[in-house]
Amino acid sequence: MALPEGFVRVPITEQDPKVRAGNFEEVCLGYTDEEAVLEASRCLNCKKPMCVEGCPVRVNIPGFIEALKGGNIEESYSRLSACTALPAVCGRVCPQETQCESKCIRGIKGDAVAIGKLERYVADKARSLGMKPVVTAAPNGHKVAVIGSGPAGLTCAGDLARLGYDVTVFEALHEAGGVLTYGIPEFRLPKEKVVRPEVENIRSLGVKIETNVIVGKSVTIDQLMEDEGFEAVFIGSGAGLPMFMNIPGENAKGVFSANEFLTRNNLMKAFRDDSDTPIYRPARVAVVGGGNVAMDAARTALRLGSSVTIIYRRSEAELPARAEEVHHAREEGIVFEMLTNPVEILTNDDKFVRAIKCVRMELGEPDQSGRRRPVPVEGSEFEIETDAVIMALGTSPNPMLSSATPGLEINKRRCIIAEETTGKTSREGVYAGGDAVSGAATVILAMGAGKDAAAAIDEYIRLKRTNL
Secondary structure, three states: OOOOOOOOOOOOOEOOHHHHOOOOOOOEOOOOHHHHHHHHOOOOOOOOOHHHHOOOOOOOHHHHHHHHHOOOHHHHHHHHHOOOOOHHHHHHHOOHHHOOHHHOHHHHOOOOOOHHHHHHHHHHHHHHOOOOOOOOOOOOOOEEEEEOOOHHHHHHHHHHHHOOOEEEEEOOOOOOOOHHHHOOOOOOOOHHHHHHHHHHHHHHOOOEEEOOOOEOOOEOHHHHHHOOOOOEEEEOOOOOEEOOOOOOOOOOEOEEEHHHHHHHHHOOOOOOOOOOOOOOOOOEEEEEOOOHHHHHHHHHHHHOOOEEEEEOOOOHHHOOOOHHHHHHHHHOOOEEEOOEEEEEEEEOOOOEEEEEEEEEEEEEEEOOOOOEEEEEOOOOOEEEEOOEEEEOOOEEOOOHHHHOOOOOOEOOOOOEOOOOOOOEOOOOOEEEOOHHHHOOOOHHHHHHHHHHHHHHHHHHHHHHHHHO
């Protein structure tokens, strides 16, 4: 039986799978003005908004949607941008289905309100009308350094700038944005249309961004604090070192890390025919992994002309990628080999990949993560013919910065040890958050860490000033 009117969300238009599989244009086309207002009207404006509790950056969800209902885009954007530095990004890549939308009262007997799609709409509409976030405090004369211009760093910088701080962001690459620029493909997160304008919005708050600065090599944290007068430092340098399986043949020609593959395509535009740094375009690609990065790598390889197989050692129920990304990958024709684990990469006489040897798996007892541990099925070895392998198994922080910062404690995974709610590290005045602390995670969790750290840094400097 069909659900009553108001219980079903307004559908969103997407590119046809057969068409989008051959281009890098954005898959989701967004709501029209009429569709956005209609979807916003489904919000019940609850007195106790559980959706806000499900948001790591605590966006005023009922507030911005209520203004949208009345057609007041300026007020809607004002309420939204007061809470989040990157609304156009969040509206596209956040896993709303497991966060804010999972708490939506509408979702109990029908579809949750499409909070993410509405956030995207408001941010995009505001950009088209030239709206900018506003600074809420006068300059206070205090300097803070932020290391890394990814989602954690940009969020921390934006929040501190709104409080009147003189903030400088130091970025190792030649372009700001971190994982938003080098990691997430154009068809999910357009750079010219979305990422660069969002970065410019941060600059419009007074934040300075210096690129091509590798903290730990070009300059140290001690130098920033002792010689350049920064009173606090936030480390949001991410997790850029790829992990591998350490199986035979992994050093063969045609084996990539997803990190390298995506960086070359997204940051260096290797997918373009006129690229100065073209990338290998094999006929067949195998992607090992089941997270969002694996989906991104697989869907990028498909658009470069390859037939693609995703190899994942658990079942579909354990896939860590967003359901939407898995759905899009299947629609585009990507093959999934579930309960399958590589054991060797096979090569031809020229040391190029020719196949990947795998074993079938079955699920045993739960491991520390709570998921059932995959175990090999005896005698189940088989080969998947392929010309390239992309390893999408996760990443860890680069130890360059921590090794150049005496007294900064890290754990066995090379992640910086920091307090969960403040980002405070073992070094006074030094805070950290995002993937540099947690290991590879989501954009919105990194933003939440940056937001918490900004509040803690503000409190630290205020207290320090009071005690002088």
